[in-house]
Amino acid sequence: xxxxxxxxLVGRKxxxxxxxxxxxxxxxxNTEEVVLKARGRAIxxxxxxxxxxxxxxxxxLKVDKIITGTEEMSQEDGRTRMVSTIEITLRQ
Amino acid sequence: xxxxxxxxLVGRKxxxxxxxxxxxxxxxxNTEEVVLKARGRAIxxxxxxxxxxxxxxxxxLKVDKIITGTEEMSQEDGRTRMVSTIEITLRQ
Numbered sequence: 489x490x491x492x493x494x495x496x497l498v499g500r501k502x503x504x505x506x507x508x509x510x511x512x513x514x515x516x517x518n519t520e521e522v523v524l525k526a527r528g529r530a531i532x533x534x535x536x537x538x539x540x541x542x543x544x545x546x547x548x549l550k551v552d553k554i555i556t557g558t559e560e561m562s563q564e565d566g567r568t569r570m571v572s573t574i575e576i577t578l579r580q
Numbered sequence: 581x582x583x584x585x586x587x588x589l590v591g592r593k594x595x596x597x598x599x600x601x602x603x604x605x606x607x608x609x610n611t612e613e614v615v616l617k618a619r620g621r622a623i624x625x626x627x628x629x630x631x632x633x634x635x636x637x638x639x640x641l642k643v644d645k646i647i648t649g650t651e652e653m654s655q656e657d658g659r660t661r662m663v664s665t666i667e668i669t670l671r672q
Contacts, residue, residue, distance in 0.1 A: 532623040535664045539650045543662075554646040558631045570635075572627045 494519045498526040498534040506537040511545055514580050521552070524576040527559060531574045538576050552579035586611045590618040590626040598629040603637055606672050613644070616668040619651060623666045630668050644671035 494517055496509045506524070513522040526534035542549035555575040560568045586609055588601045598616070605614040618626035634641035647667040652660045 529621075529624050531627050532621050532664070535623050535648050535666060539648060539662075539664045543650055551648055554648070556627050556631060556643055556646070558635055570631075572624070572631045574627060 494521055495523045495525060496537075498524050498530050498537060500530065500533075503533055503536040503540055506533070507541050507545065510537065510541045510578065514546065520579055522578045522580075524578065525573070527561075527573040528571045531572060534574055534576055538578060541578065546580060548580050550579050551576060553577040586613055587615045587617060588629075590616050590622050590629060592622065592625075595625055595628040595632055598625070599633050599637065602629065602633045602670065606638065612671055614670045614672075616670065617665070619653075619665040620663045623664060626666055626668055630670060633670065638672060640672050642671050643668060645669040 494513055496506055496513065498506050510522050510524070513519070524534045524537055538551055542551070553575075554577075557573045557575075558570050559573050561571045562568050586605055588598055588605065590598050602614050602616070605611070616626045616629055630643055634643070645667075646669075649665045649667075650662050651665050653663045654660050
């Protein structure tokens with residue numbers, strides 16, 4: 489997570505890495521909202537991150553909004569395929 | 581999907597199997613809502629199902645509500661582990 493942004497891109501690392509980014513985000517930024525973004529297989533990880541953060545660490549945390557979408561992704565062979573995306577807004 | 585229920589449990593089959601269940605659900609049941617339920621890795625598949633259904637097949641379909649949760653799952657060795665869950669309500 490960049491120092492100024494409240495958006496966390498969830499990828500292939502273990503969920504706890506992103507949970508820490510969520511906690512750090514709320515503690516260091518002057519923000520009530522942190523947004524998790526993920527696509528494809530990482531969507532499950534993003535849900536894990538939200539669930540672990542609010543059940544184990546930040547009891548006041550709420551899942552405020554979940555938006556799903558579809559993006560075109562270019563592949564190495566030049567073709568494109570569709571991939572699902574998710575945006576989870578966490579509010580404290 | 582049972583003939584009377586509008587709940588589809590998303591598991592490890594390819595997304596299109598569940599997309600067909602969604603379409604069948606809206607066509608054969610007298611319902612405005614079909615609910616996709618999934619847990620763990622299948623959460624990404626459930627999002628794929630919702631996205632494919634509404635972009636490719638049912639243009640009026642809306643993602644009405646997404647609820648996330650955590651469940652305890654018993655493992656074969658007798659221990660339990662936490663698993664994330666999702667419930668996606670589709671409305672037409």
